[in-house]
Amino acid sequence: MANIKLTNINKSYGSHHIIKDVSLDIKSGEFIVFVGPSGCGKSTLLRSISGLDQVSSGTMEIDNAVVNDVPPSKRGIAMVFQSYALYPHMSVFENIGFALENQGLPRAEIKKKVEAVGEMLQLTTYLTRLPKALSGGQRQRVAIGRAIVRGAKVFLFDEPLSNLDAALRVQMRMEIAKLKRDLPNTTMVYVTHDQVEAMTMADRIVVLQAGRVMQVGTPMELYENPNSVFVAGFIGSPKMNFITGKPADKLKAKTIGVRPEHFEFSKTATDISGTLDYTEVLGSDSFLYVSTPTGMLTVREPGRTQYKTGQKLHLKPIAEHVHRFGPDDNRL
Amino acid sequence: MTAQILYAFFTVLLGVGGCFGYFYGSNWLLDRTFPANANNDASAVRNLRIQANIRPWLFLGPALLLLSVYLIFPVIQTVYLSFHDRAGDKYVGLANYKWAFYDDQFRLSIFNNILWLAVVPALCTLMGLIIAVLTDRLWWGNLAKSLIFMPLAISFVGASVIWKFVYDYRGEGQQQIGILNAIVTYFGGDPQVWIALPFWNNFFLMAILVWIQTGFATVILAAALRGIPEDTLEAATIDGAGPFKIFFRIMVPQIYGTILVVWTTITVLVLKIFDIVLTMTNSQWDTSVLANLMFDWMFRGGGDFGRGAAIAIVIMVAVLPIMIWNIRQANAEQKGH
Numbered sequence: 001m002a003n004i005k006l007t008n009i010n011k012s013y014g015s016h017h018i019i020k021d022v023s024l025d026i027k028s029g030e031f032i033v034f035v036g037p038s039g040c041g042k043s044t045l046l047r048s049i050s051g052l053d054q055v056s057s058g059t060m061e062i063d064n065a066v067v068n069d070v071p072p073s074k075r076g077i078a079m080v081f082q083s084y085a086l087y088p089h090m091s092v093f094e095n096i097g098f099a100l101e102n103q104g105l106p107r108a109e110i111k112k113k114v115e116a117v118g119e120m121l122q123l124t125t126y127l128t129r130l131p132k133a134l135s136g137g138q139r140q141r142v143a144i145g146r147a148i149v150r151g152a153k154v155f156l157f158d159e160p161l162s163n164l165d166a167a168l169r170v171q172m173r174m175e176i177a178k179l180k181r182d183l184p185n186t187t188m189v190y191v192t193h194d195q196v197e198a199m200t201m202a203d204r205i206v207v208l209q210a211g212r213v214m215q216v217g218t219p220m221e222l223y224e225n226p227n228s229v230f231v232a233g234f235i236g237s238p239k240m241n242f243i244t245g246k247p248a249d250k251l252k253a254k255t256i257g258v259r260p261e262h263f264e265f266s267k268t269a270t271d272i273s274g275t276l277d278y279t280e281v282l283g284s285d286s287f288l289y290v291s292t293p294t295g296m297l298t299v300r301e302p303g304r305t306q307y308k309t310g311q312k313l314h315l316k317p318i319a320e321h322v323h324r325f326g327p328d329d330n331r332l
Numbered sequence: 333m334t335a336q337i338l339y340a341f342f343t344v345l346l347g348v349g350g351c352f353g354y355f356y357g358s359n360w361l362l363d364r365t366f367p368a369n370a371n372n373d374a375s376a377v378r379n380l381r382i383q384a385n386i387r388p389w390l391f392l393g394p395a396l397l398l399l400s401v402y403l404i405f406p407v408i409q410t411v412y413l414s415f416h417d418r419a420g421d422k423y424v425g426l427a428n429y430k431w432a433f434y435d436d437q438f439r440l441s442i443f444n445n446i447l448w449l450a451v452v453p454a455l456c457t458l459m460g461l462i463i464a465v466l467t468d469r470l471w472w473g474n475l476a477k478s479l480i481f482m483p484l485a486i487s488f489v490g491a492s493v494i495w496k497f498v499y500d501y502r503g504e505g506q507q508q509i510g511i512l513n514a515i516v517t518y519f520g521g522d523p524q525v526w527i528a529l530p531f532w533n534n535f536f537l538m539a540i541l542v543w544i545q546t547g548f549a550t551v552i553l554a555a556a557l558r559g560i561p562e563d564t565l566e567a568a569t570i571d572g573a574g575p576f577k578i579f580f581r582i583m584v585p586q587i588y589g590t591i592l593v594v595w596t597t598i599t600v601l602v603l604k605i606f607d608i609v610l611t612m613t614n615s616q617w618d619t620s621v622l623a624n625l626m627f628d629w630m631f632r633g634g635g636d637f638g639r640g641a642a643i644a645i646v647i648m649v650a651v652l653p654i655m656i657w658n659i660r661q662a663n664a665e666q667k668g669h
Binding site: 050052071072073077078079081082083085086087088089090098099102103146150 | 561563564566567568569570571572573577581582585586588
């Protein structure tokens with residue numbers, strides 16, 4: 001059990017201010033996902049928690065103890081790297097057991113623990129192999145095994161799935177979710193740029209942009225009540241539509257945001273009329289790309305669509321699902 | 333002077349032109365003899381296959397020929413000489429090798445060579461590794477590496493002349509100008525004739541080669557260290573390994589292949605060591621090594637082609653396996669990346 005508390009954390013490399021005054025309260029046993037575009041500082045923030053990077057100012061607490069000056073190995077954390085960071089010259093067994101060896105555990109105990117973890121991750125038959133003789137998914141599992149075996153209170157994941165192909169990514173996503181279920185007391189912090197991973201795995205999501213926390217909340221909170229244009233645009237796929245001009249003025253907003261599924265079609269002309277440019281039919285849904293005077297809008301229709309390319313469409317946002325944003329791009 | 337420059341110019345012109353002419357001409361001849369646009373498809377295919385089989389040999393031919401004349405033939409000739417008497421006329425069987433086996437000077441040279449082999453490659457590689465690690469994280473590390481690399485550009489003879497001053501000894505009553513004696517006398521010791529101290533003088537000569545070759549080891553190993561994925565080191569940090577454990581358990585095993593290549597490259601060099609001994613001591617005071625012994629028997633006072641050749645063969649047989657292993661290892665390294 002370990003909570004993590006960040007208070008006014010700043011991090012600069014020379015003149016580059018990467019993390020700007022981040023404060024965050026991560027509860028014990030929570031699965032937190034840091035999400036944001038590349039360069040937003042999410043990995044740096046994770047590395048600051050791990051201790052691999054020193055913070056420039058602010059306090060970092062793990063399990064109610066300030067850890068600013070505590071070395072990574074003493075923070076009770078384990079980390080899974082994007083590249084897996086397996087030791088190429090060591091067998092799977094040695095890779096998983098290295099941390100235990102450093103703790104000075106007797107051989108027999110290391111063997112017992114590594115084999116238990118190997119079994120848990122279906123690696124038993126691979127324990128004598130070198131990492132280069134494993135598939136991507138197996139390597140990922142070894143990296144996770146290395147974290148589990150230490151019994152760390154906090155797991156840090158740095159984009160662990162971005163090197164895997166799409167099918168394997170979905171599978172590993174489920175395995176990590178299952179791992180979280182099996183280790184309910186372990187706090188997990190997970191960094192990704194993929195909002196689908198964030199939405200599907202997180203208890204709470206932290207959206208970062210340019211080193212600042214934009215919003216913290218459960219996936220549905222962020223989806224339903226984004227507090228800024230940035231969060232609204234980042235969470236959800238396809239992206240939320242942003243409309244300015246007359247339809248926004250009418251609602252006393254600078255910008256209004258409407259998700260693709262929150263449009264109705266009208267028989268008569270509306271504020272938002274345009275021609276259907278292009279359709280993507282996925283079977284379960286269809287995406288209609290409508291070119292309007294305020295720009296290209298995406299509309300989601302369940303199942304197949306009856307509309308033809310080139311057809312004139314009149315769109316009407318469903319009033320209760322319209323997000324209003326002011327001139328500062330914040331929610332009104 | 334002008335004539336010489338002109339000669340050089342025409343030689344280059346003739347050489348390059350000749351090469352060009354040969355490759356172009358032989359290729360043209362091949363194309364003409366086995367035309368690819370033959371009357372029917374079957375013979376065109378056949379001709380193309382013949383062309384592909386012959387062309388490499390045409391292009392490699394001159395190089396192979398020169399290599400045979402200047403490398404393979406001398407080896408055969410040396411083997412031949414080693415089984416003949418001092419003038420190279422009469423077959424004497426293994427007599428020259430037998431002589432070497434019982435000769436004190438030969439035994440001393442072998443012993444010295446083994447000393448060199450034990451000390452120089454190990455010391456160069458070790459110091460290269462330490463310097464590479466230490467300079468990796470410093471902003472002036474590259475400058476330091478360049479300075480350490482510089483002696484590699486100096487010829488062995490040049491380096492020996494420099495080090496002669498380091499070990500210089502002046503007779504009693506004269507001012508000592510060698511830095512080593514200067515240091516010794518500063519601390520109250522007596523000046524020594526360093527290069528004439530039997531046994532220890534070997535190490536003073538080795539210091540010169542270490543000074544030259546450490547830069548080579550440093551540069552190669554530094555590049556290998558850069559190739560170690562940073563996150564394996566970070567993972568080890570999180571796994572609780574200290575700096576020494578990270579160095580020996582994570583870094584060194586990952587560049588093990590490169591360390592061996594550096595080690596064996598220097599080993600081959602050391603087996604052939606000649607210039608430093610010749611320049612510094614001329615094999616006196618028990619510093620003789622095989623190459624110098626060979627030189628003495630072959631071209632100097634010895635005047636015995638048979639014995640000189642036998643020593644040369646001993647050196648070659650010693651170098652060959654290391655050389656082959658080294659080339660294989662280097663190829664394997666390149667394939668790995």
